[in-house]
Amino acid sequence: MRRKRLSRSSSHLLEKIENLHSTPLYQLSDLLKDLVVGAQMQGDPAGEQKINTYVQNILDRLPHRLDDRFLFDAYLIQSTLNSWSQGEIRLSNMVIPTYSIDWGHEPPILIQSVRNSQKHRFDIIRIRSNEQEGNPDLIDYPWLFHELGHLLISKHGQTILDRFLPKFNTLISRLKIRSIADTGSAKIKADMITEEISARWIPSSINDPAWLRELVVDVIALWSLGPAYIEAFESEHTNVSDPFLIEQGHPPVELRTRALVETANKLGWKNETQKLKASIKLWRDDLPQLIRNRYISLSQIGLINAAINVTTDFCTTAKIPRLDTPQMERIIGLINDNIVPEESVEIIFGAFLVYEKDETIYENWEANIYQTLVNEIKP
């Protein structure tokens, strides 16, 4: 009796897995099917139940519907990863978009194939969308590059950390030399600050949250999308309640904003950061006295510049496409000629251009681009 019920639950599960087969998740579908069928053939109800629960948990992490929107987002993700994989690095793994109240990235789904024991990894990116329906808001999509940036450095970011550390250590030893004459409580304070800088900035591994990691990802997104990322960052952060909030994972907004302005200067987007600079100035006037010295030490420009330099060096070596002037002019040309953009950078930067030029035509433009692309992508 019990055996029969379990089999029925397996066949229900298999039906769900089968539905994935005609989607970009066909590879996941095959792996899960092998698992469920394999467990069923073992004739061990407890083992079968265990596998079924495991598979169900994986299915629960997928988006509710694998509809047009899902296809579109999966396409944008793939397009980005392809463009990043033209040079030294390879980002060929499947990345699955899911929908949530905020952007984010989740721990990957890891599955070992029952056929050849090969391990497969499926990364998950959360797209900000209250409902997984309707058109995407492409103006918000520069954050997709930020989240994919996390993925990029989780796989290839060790060189960034390796290059950052010597610069970091030099800065820290300079601080130590400066406080060498300190005694008593001044000495203790100086030691505490240098310890805190290390704790906040340096991840114990490149996958752990730390200030460096977040700044690196901002640089990658700005490198890729230029003013479109500046604009997205601005609308996200300029009204933040406490720009000096010190937490472990994310650097204070004021620090991130300064890093973005510095990066923009370096990459030739100086004129696009007026609003950000105005925000920094306003915030700085209100830097709480209580944390002033500590904050200034934690967010010093030497650390920011070191983070920016190692990241732009990484992007250059890894041949991550940069939105430079020729590239930008090419996309402006596409938009002006009413050509439907195809690559993710063209789509997201194109949306930014259209919105900047005329907000009133943006909605129609976007709906048209979305529909045209979905029709092209659909199997």
Ligand SMILES: [Zn+2]
């Ligand atoms: Zn982030």
